[in-house]
Amino acid sequence: MGEVLVLIDHQDGRIRQPALELLTLARRLGTPAAVVLGAGDAAPAIAAAAGEHGAATVYVADAPEFAGCLVVPEADALTQIARACTPTAVLITSSGQGKEIAARLALRLDSGLITDAVDLKRDDRGPVAVQEVFAASFTVTSRVTQGVPVITVKPNAVAAVPEPAVGRIEIVTVEFSPAATGTRVVARTPRAASGRPELTEAALVVSGGRGVGGPDGFKVVEELADALGAAVGASRAAVDAGWYPHAQQIGQTGKQVCPQLYLAAGISGAIQHRAGMQTSKVIVGVNTDPDAPIFDLVDYGVVGDLFDVLPGLTEEIVLRKV
Ligand code: FAD
Secondary structure (H helix, E strand, O other): OOEEEEEOOEEOOEEOHHHHHHHHHHHHHOEEEEEEEOOHHHHHHHHHHHHHOOOOEEEEEOOHHHHHEOOHHHHHHHHHHHHHHOOOEEEEEOOHHHHHHHHHHHHHHOOOEEEEEEEEEEEOOEEEEEEEEOOOOEEEEEOOOOOOOEEEEOOOOOOOOOOOOOOEEEEOOOOOOHHHHOOEOOOOOOOOOOOOOOHHHOOEEEEEOHHHOOHHHHHHHHHHHHHHOOEEEEOHHHHHOOOOOHHHEEOOOOEOOOOOEEEEEOOOOOHHHHOOOOOOOEEEEEEOOOOOHHHHOOOEEEEOOHHHHHHHHHHHHHHHHO
16 A cells, blocks of 8 residues: 655644544555654654554654745645655645645645545545535535545544554655745744643533623633633634634634534524534533524533533532542
8 A cells, every 4th residue: 555644743842633643544545654844853752653653654854944934845845755755645634734735735746635524534446535514514525536635634533543653764855945935934922821722623622602691601611621621612602792712713714623522502503603513523512592503413412501500510520530
């Protein structure tokens, strides 16, 4: 079987969870080969982690351009590696940055591109991607019919499963295109750390909507999230009211999440909200209105006041953790 290139997301010298999920999926398609770019001294440790999750080869490239410029250096590096090894597929995390790199790569390879896959399979004609489309109302399967399939996959599509492989490091010297340095990063402002997982990558998400009644109402949402180790999300009604940051909005015009567990508290379940969370593996709704549309979607529904239900749940979870 051919190589499946996986662009490895890393941060603060550590491999990120979505990269381990991609390596797990890559094993279904062929022999995983990790691509670690701009990791500096952390590259050997990141390569070792990729090897633990099935990477037979780890292509490592380092240069100031990776940190100092926007996405073109990554696209240059991936293009060069893909042209050299003619992979079965290239897998990239479905983040904003990942999708931009994927689009540039597909264009340069004259290949088809599939974004936001939630699962990957292989049949006798090659990789097949599963996507949820039209606000997650339909599940479709697609394949790339021209060139090397370039596929972005949403975080949490699968559970990462280790499977040790050789993890042989191959150093790559990238020849950057003139466009690589066309835009430069001149400053970085770290986002204030909440101590909670990143929303789009979190395995558990607890969200609040207009039903929380105001900014203070998010306290019970946050307490439950912290007891579970979950990220906090919000409906657009809640963020438009200024009760919670826009960065936490989930839905058609917010972030798309696909966690193992999504708990919606005081959220009616409008189609635009569903578009951002409908692919969650298990959905729980807490709402005072038994006819709320969210109950058409949930695996578990609680008809009740979130100010009773959430603290009760938090207390029980904290007790069980002791
Ligand atoms: P509501 O619809 O007002 O629902 C509040 C719910 O809380 C009700 O069901 C009520 O029964 C329940 N409730 C009240 N009190 C309690 C309590 N004490 N305990 C338990 N339950 C209680 N929305 C998004 O979320 N994300 C998007 O990205 C998004 N994009 C949009 C894009 C467009 C173009 C448009 C037109 C709309 C978009 N919307 C989006 C808005 C969307 O249509 C809804 O208006 C919004 O999702 C409603 O938010 P909500 O469920 O919090 O509020």
